[in-house]
């Protein structure tokens with residue numbers, strides 16, 4: 001769809017001699033395909049899961065999960081999702097469902113993983129930002145280029161380099177305990193259990 005091969009071009013050029021209308025037609029198709037490509041922006045999380053956790057869960061489980069029982073590592077994905085959903089609508093008084101619940105479950109999963117959590121909450125050509133386990137270094141790999149984000153507490157941000165195709169970029173978070181990387185075209189957060 002995106003490629004206009006030589007035969008198509010040759011035919012188009014040949015028929016331009018017959019019709020003045022065909023070339024604009026071909027150009028239109030090419031422009032339309034370009035628009036579809038440009039529209040497939042990186043994914044973003046509908047919830048900032050660390051902000052949510054700090055606001056709604058930290059008073060009982062400690063800041064950044066400091067006092068969360070380590071036994072949550074033994075819960076299956078389904079069980080963890082069930083507990084987080086119950087906690088959100090019960091003691092936290094801030095119900096979660098759908099993708100918001102999934103993002104929060106992923107963050108809870110990361111609490112017992114040595115590798116840092118990372119999420120994207122904003123993705124435009126001018127700004128890429130999100131959340132990360134505090135103390136991480138965050139970088140974006142775009143083709144051969146690599147760019148460090150500025151990290152402030154559990155928030156990171158960076159201005160994507162010009163010409164960077166965000167749909168092909170990889171975002172990574174690194175601490176001395178491990179590295180997490182996500183392909184931002186497919187994943188808005190890490191630790192999603194699949």
Ligand code: HEC
Pocket residue numbers: 053056057058059060061069071072080083084087088091092108
């Ligand atoms: C009012 C206090 C309170 C709040 C607020 C609260 N929790 Fe809990 N949570 C508990 C208690 C008490 C338990 C059960 C005892 C335990 O395992 O620590 C528990 C258990 C859990 C467990 C299961 C632990 C295990 O090993 O089975 C998870 C996961 C959890 N909470 C996540 C959350 C999340 C996420 C939030 C915010 C949406 C939250 N909690 C808000 C008090 C709270």
